[in-house]
Amino acid sequence: MKEKLYRFLAGRYGMDDLNKFLLALEILFLLLNFFIPNGILLILFYFIFALYVFRSFSRNIVARSIENQKYVRIRSKITHTFKAFFKSLKDRSYHYYVCPKCSQIIRVPRNKGMITITCPSCRTQFDKKS
Numbered sequence: 001m002k003e004k005l006y007r008f009l010a011g012r013y014g015m016d017d018l019n020k021f022l023l024a025l026e027i028l029f030l031l032l033n034f035f036i037p038n039g040i041l042l043i044l045f046y047f048i049f050a051l052y053v054f055r056s057f058s059r060n061i062v063a064r065s066i067e068n069q070k071y072v073r074i075r076s077k078i079t080h081t082f083k084a085f086f087k088s089l090k091d092r093s094y095h096y097y098v099c100p101k102c103s104q105i106i107r108v109p110r111n112k113g114m115i116t117i118t119c120p121s122c123r124t125q126f127d128k129k130s
């Protein structure tokens with residue numbers, strides 16, 4: 001029995017950051033469904049659960065890894081945008097921007113007019129008002 005389980009799980013994708021996010025989303029929809037009984041929330045829960053199970057037991061590891069990389073890139077862009085926004089609010093002498101290519105947070109001095117910013121890690125150039 002144990003050997004059959006090992007054979008079944010061998011080569012399967014398993015858990016990653018996107019699956020953790022999907023799991024958290026499932027729990028959120030399930031909890032919301034308890035407080036607000038709604039068919040749409042339950043359908044969303046089942047849809048995300050099916051996606052979670054599909055991704056976990058998938059043998060196409062390359063495709064799942066690419067999906068996870070896209071998710072991590074989008075998540076880091078969102079979190080870095082918020083971090084840069086709050087740092088800009090706190091710091092009165094510097095402005096914080098996020099690189100559009102690699103999501104690196106870049107600090108530039110304020111009140112210098114339109115400037116071209118070069119990202120120190122990926123060398124991407126973009127124009128911003130400082």
Ligand SMILES: [Zn+2]
Nearest residue numbers: 099102119122
């Ligand atoms: Zn960059």
